[in-house]
Amino acid sequence: MRILTGTLMHETNTFNERPTTLEDFHPLIGQELFEHAFWRGNAESTGGIVETLQVEGAEVIPSVHAVAMVSGTVVDEAYEEIKRGVLAAVRAAGPLDGICFCLHGSMCAKSVLDPEGDLMSAIREEVGPRLPIVCTLDMHAKATDLLLASVNAFTVFRTAPHTDRYDCGERAAELLLRIIRRKLEVVTVAARLPLLLCGENSMTTVQPMRDLIAEVYETGREKHVLNAEYALGFPWADTPHHSVSALVCGEAAELEALTDTALRMAGRLWEKREQFRFSEETYSLDEAIDVALREAEGPVVVSDTGDNPTAGASSDLTGMLERLLQRGVDRALVAVIADPASFAACREAGSGATLELALGRRRPDSVEPFAARVEVRSVHSGLDASGHSKERCDAAVVRIGGVDVIVAERRIAVYDPAYLAQLGLRPGDYRLIAVKSGYLSPGYRAMGTRSLFALTPGQTAIELDKLRYERLTSPIYPQQLDTVWNRDEERERMLGMFKGRRK
Numbered sequence: 001m002r003i004l005t006g007t008l009m010h011e012t013n014t015f016n017e018r019p020t021t022l023e024d025f026h027p028l029i030g031q032e033l034f035e036h037a038f039w040r041g042n043a044e045s046t047g048g049i050v051e052t053l054q055v056e057g058a059e060v061i062p063s064v065h066a067v068a069m070v071s072g073t074v075v076d077e078a079y080e081e082i083k084r085g086v087l088a089a090v091r092a093a094g095p096l097d098g099i100c101f102c103l104h105g106s107m108c109a110k111s112v113l114d115p116e117g118d119l120m121s122a123i124r125e126e127v128g129p130r131l132p133i134v135c136t137l138d139m140h141a142k143a144t145d146l147l148l149a150s151v152n153a154f155t156v157f158r159t160a161p162h163t164d165r166y167d168c169g170e171r172a173a174e175l176l177l178r179i180i181r182r183k184l185e186v187v188t189v190a191a192r193l194p195l196l197l198c199g200e201n202s203m204t205t206v207q208p209m210r211d212l213i214a215e216v217y218e219t220g221r222e223k224h225v226l227n228a229e230y231a232l233g234f235p236w237a238d239t240p241h242h243s244v245s246a247l248v249c250g251e252a253a254e255l256e257a258l259t260d261t262a263l264r265m266a267g268r269l270w271e272k273r274e275q276f277r278f279s280e281e282t283y284s285l286d287e288a289i290d291v292a293l294r295e296a297e298g299p300v301v302v303s304d305t306g307d308n309p310t311a312g313a314s315s316d317l318t319g320m321l322e323r324l325l326q327r328g329v330d331r332a333l334v335a336v337i338a339d340p341a342s343f344a345a346c347r348e349a350g351s352g353a354t355l356e357l358a359l360g361r362r363r364p365d366s367v368e369p370f371a372a373r374v375e376v377r378s379v380h381s382g383l384d385a386s387g388h389s390k391e392r393c394d395a396a397v398v399r400i401g402g403v404d405v406i407v408a409e410r411r412i413a414v415y416d417p418a419y420l421a422q423l424g425l426r427p428g429d430y431r432l433i434a435v436k437s438g439y440l441s442p443g444y445r446a447m448g449t450r451s452l453f454a455l456t457p458g459q460t461a462i463e464l465d466k467l468r469y470e471r472l473t474s475p476i477y478p479q480q481l482d483t484v485w486n487r488d489e490e491r492e493r494m495l496g497m498f499k500g501r502r503k
């Protein structure tokens with residue numbers, strides 16, 4: 001059996017003006033994938049796809065593996081180059097039995113607002129209507145009509161924070177093998193809701209997502225269903241497509257039953273729309289600092305939610321730092337301000353030096369840096385930014401007043417506490433650790449005596465009713481609280497999509 005694979009993973013934050021380029025993707029072409037071990041284990045769904053297929057004795061043909069950290073809109077040339085590479089691999093692959101592709105589902109290029117749909121429809125055109133195609137998606141994916149029309153089935157992350165990437169790939173590979181071996185003609189339908197969610201109000205460890213995900217597992221066991229999933233969309237992208245969908249996949253002959261199952265799943269989620277609350281105690285910045293300082297034992301971990309690089313923000317805002325300094329807070333740590341020029345200055349000055357820095361940006365709508373006199377405590381190189389990263393991220397630890405600040409050469413996800421250990425920092429030394437994050441990784445959550453969200457401004461501000469969109473379809477909840485979801489109209493639309501396609 002011969003299966004082509006590939007990876008296109010990027011969550012695009014269109015509010016971040018800095019464009020994402022081809023270099024940010026570090027593309028691996030063809031067999032280069034097998035020379036790198038980083039994707040194995042839990043890092044990406046690609047690991048689950050490749051290893052599962054290999055165990056089953058399939059020949060895996062890699063096309064392009066392109067993964068970039070969440071950031072601004074992708075330049076057209078980058079997307080076109082990746083697409084060209086994938087299509088060239090498809091053409092050169094010879095006879096295939098199926099395709100299993102790892103996608104994010106919330107990517108956006110300058111001129112192509114739905115690159116995943118565009119790529120998959122181009123592949124479909126190459127391989128014809130019969131070849132089974134299964135894709136993995138991030139939980140924060142949009143499921144567009146073009147994507148659904150081009151791909152037979154999807155598996156989606158069922159955890160946020162995403163700890164099941166590998167399993168998701170494994171499930172996709174198993175689903176594809178089942179479709180091929182049983183020669184099934186499979187479709188996926190998506191019931192969409194006019195609803196915006198963000199990771200911070202839809203963690204799967206808390207309600208209502210915990211129950212909804214439990215129901216996903218139950219629905220997946222129903223007789224006519226091959227797989228069922230929720231895709232929750234991504235709010236920090238201004239495209240027409242972002243919304244919440246319930247995806248149900250099964251045999252094409254069961255179209256009506258699949259449609260009704262997806263509508264039932266969507267309906268359950270819609271009924272609970274007012275229950276999606278922030279998963280941590282949430283305060284204004286000053287209140288969050290007050291609450292943290294009242295705690296007898298630290299560290300209290302405070303998320304600087306508006307400047308969260310794991311959702312695509314620039315991670316260079318100094319608002320939190322400035323407030324801590326103005327209030328004279330001591331034994332505090334700010335992790336991490338991304339500023340290559342300031343890092344270079346610290347490296348140049350060396351450990352123990354005192355110097356003036358023009359650090360980061362003071363406000364989201366300006367480029368004015370924060371002028372500060374800092375003492376360089378330590379400078380580090382060759383750091384592994386996270387347990388599964390291909391990227392090195394060097395950094396310096398500087399002290400301003402009673403606050404330590406990690407100044408990094410680039411944006412990194414504040415995900416793995418091992419990064420602090422590499423910098424020689426001990427969480428227990430601090431009463432307050434401010435992190436550029438939304439919801440915390442399991443490691444950071446375990447580190448704090450208490451976790452708080454601070455409502456701070458930035459490219460990932462979590463008050464979704466206050467975001468300003470130009471392209472997003474409206475009305476949409478909670479931007480318009482009286483938004484109505486019409487189940488019957490949605491049913492018509494879903495069935496209409498497949499009219500004329502059935503043979």
Ligand SMILES: [Zn+2]
Nearest residue numbers: 138139140162
């Ligand atoms: Zn996600």
